[in-house]
Amino acid sequence: MGMMQEFREFAIKGNVIDLAVGVIIGGAFGKIVDSVVSDLILPVVGMVFGKLDFSNLFIVLGNVPAGTALTLDALKKAGVPVFAYGNFITVAVNFIILAFIIFMMVKQINRLKREAPAAPPAPAAPPEDIVLLREIRDSLKR
Template sequence: MSFMHEFREFAVKGNVMDLAVGVIIGGAFGKIVDSVVSDLIMPLVGLVFGKLDFSNLFIALSEVPPGTARTLEAYKTAGVPVFAYGNFLTILLNFLILAFIIFVMIKQINRLKREAPPAAPAAPSEDIVLLREIRDSLRR
């Protein structure tokens, strides 16, 4: 069996194709959820709590040249080492909101799956009914 034939057989197996579809859909779903967080949720959170952008929170780790604006960008441009914890806090908050949204969505999907009534068992065939009657009469 040639290498190309083996590779083609591997690539078209169901598991590989399912994984590829899952990755593509997962990437698209990630973009949708990211948009929900950044375009819908965060503006509402900002409206309630004020603007939650921590990206300009930092601590200068050395002396700052005089006349440098007190922004992270200006400090980095001036070559001042900074402990920039604000961007991490913003990303962490976005992650927590994203994880919560996914949790709620998965919980709802699972609840909908459970709420579907189980299918009623099919009525036994005439052969089964007849065999049961014979069994019951033999017991008596």
């Protein structure tokens, strides 16, 4: 029973629950950001700079069987070794755009949640001799 009790205490600690919520929200947020990049930003960037899909850039490393189309998919299906650097370029460009969007979002969130300036520190306690003198003064007033 001791191990189950320890596990229960561990599982219901705030940090574990916070982590679980963070992972779930992060997964959903990742889908939103991915949609923003692929559905909203990349089409605009593609329109301005031309097509940003480099996935069909590759170098054939083996012999191509007769009758095989020279497309990446056809070569892979035929088992021809290819150095497919174009897909890496596409993923890298997507990552840079995604990282920039996340940076801008975090920057905005941090700007919105800036804390109010801290209250000024409380005045220092008076020295003991001043306290004693005040007590004497107050006792003489009575």
